[in-house]
Amino acid sequence: MLTSSQTLLGMLSMMLSSAQALGNLPNLDEQSRTAYQNLMIPFVALLIAAVLIILQVVSSVIAQRRRNLALLALQGATPWQLTALTCLRVLALALTASLISLVISILLVRPLYSWETSQFLIGRQPFIASHQFASWAVGTVCGVAVALIGTLLTIRTISRISPVESLRTAIAPPKTIGWMRRVLSSLCLLAALLFMLVPIIQARPIPIDQLPLLHTAVPILPIGMGSTFGFVFLLAAICLAGPALLSVVTGCWTGIISVRTPSWQVARQQASIRVRNLSSTVIPLTVGISLLMMTDSFYLTSTESSHQLPPNLDVSSSDFSMLITLLGPALIVALAGVCAGYLISAHGRSLDLSLLAIAGADPGQLGLMSAFEGLIMATTTTLISFVSSLLPICAYAAGFHKVFGTSLIGIPWTHWALIYLLLAAAASLASWSTVRKTVRQSPAAVIARYTGE
Secondary structure, eight states: OOOHHHHHHHHHHHHHHHHHHTTTSOOOHHHHHHHHHHHHHHHHHHHHHHHHHHHHHHHHHHHHHHHHHHHHHTTTTOOHHHHHHHHHHHHHHHHHHHHHHHHHHHHHHHHHHHHHHTTTTSOOOOOOOHHHHHHHHHHHHHHHHHHHHHHHHHHHHHTTTHHHHHHHSOOOOOOOHHHHHHHHHHHHHHHHHHHHHHHHHHHOOOOGGGGGOOOOOGHHHHHHHHHHHHHHHHHHHHHHHHHHHHHHHHHHHHSSSOOHHHHHHHHHHHHHHHHTTHHHHHHHHHHHHHHHHHHHHHHHHHHHHHHSSSSOOOOOHHHHHHEEEEEEHHHHHHHHHHHHHHHHHHGGGHHHHHHHEEEEEEEHHHHHHHHHHHHHHHHHHHHHHHHHHHHHHHHHHHHHHHHHHHOOOOOOOHHHHHHHHHHHHHHHHHHHHHHHHTSOHHHHHHHHHHHTO
């Protein structure tokens, strides 16, 4: 995950350097300014996404290693020493990721820069290789700072580790969110609403008789940018309130569906608790699906709304290019966070299954229960993703209607159904495969290994 974020930050920093150097060439000041401003947007969005996803991953690692940290605390380690140990490990990993990103950035920056600038309505611009190593270093330093910030936000988690209680409780107790994350989540939600609503309020309607005279989509761009930035802050609110939000949504929709199968009842109870521990997997997955489907819905809304306008106005192509440029790097980091979170959360899964096996569950019941758990988590992820991507689309459609007098909300129902089916199948299969691996081991041996016997 750190490698993906360091690589993208390094490449975007090199692209920004090239765009800035473009202004030194004759008659290219405007192209340089446009390229620099448009490249700065995904750079900032990537910084925000990296901090939030690193926060989820590092927090999950700390929760998974509570027993090890408790043993260090019993030996006299203070919370600040545990914090320094965690930060040094993240720093070492970030520096290693930076070295890998240097090789990848040099190979990919030229073709990606050519593609990026072609999306800005200024044509493909030449890549100017001046001060590239220095600009890459600036980008990777920003990445290291982001990794450390995401780590430092988990300081309260480390300081609350009680040596005795951590050794008495399970290896990964349910996550909770402190008052600081609650306040930040509320502020991000407020910022999301402001970014979505303010451009709509400030927009001015264009008379129908003037529409044929327009040849660009400039009047709708502030609303599109506001909806996009509002969407980013909405995802930030979801990341910060992750464990609590996941538990509430899972408990609500599973409580509505009444299934009398014992495996479903056990899976429902387990999922409401386990989904909090799996926030390092579910939250990045929610962010990734939301980014993907919001881009799809945004393009469909622009396309269908453009059909209501005169032929001289085509809003869809420019909006879609803007979104891909802005959200693409953040989507890659989110998917990397999904892989990291899954590998972390799978570590403690065999203990849960062994405890259920000791309680009397046979392999068939364990397999069915785990498949149900995967289905529940996939449904929770899809519900949150659908709502988070629908809000900015509705705001964009409302602004489109105010400016041009007409709009249509485009929701790709077929794509949503396909995403849900693939996600549900993958989650159920992954959970079921964990059972097949666990049943080949002695439950007593697994429990003994986790308790140190």
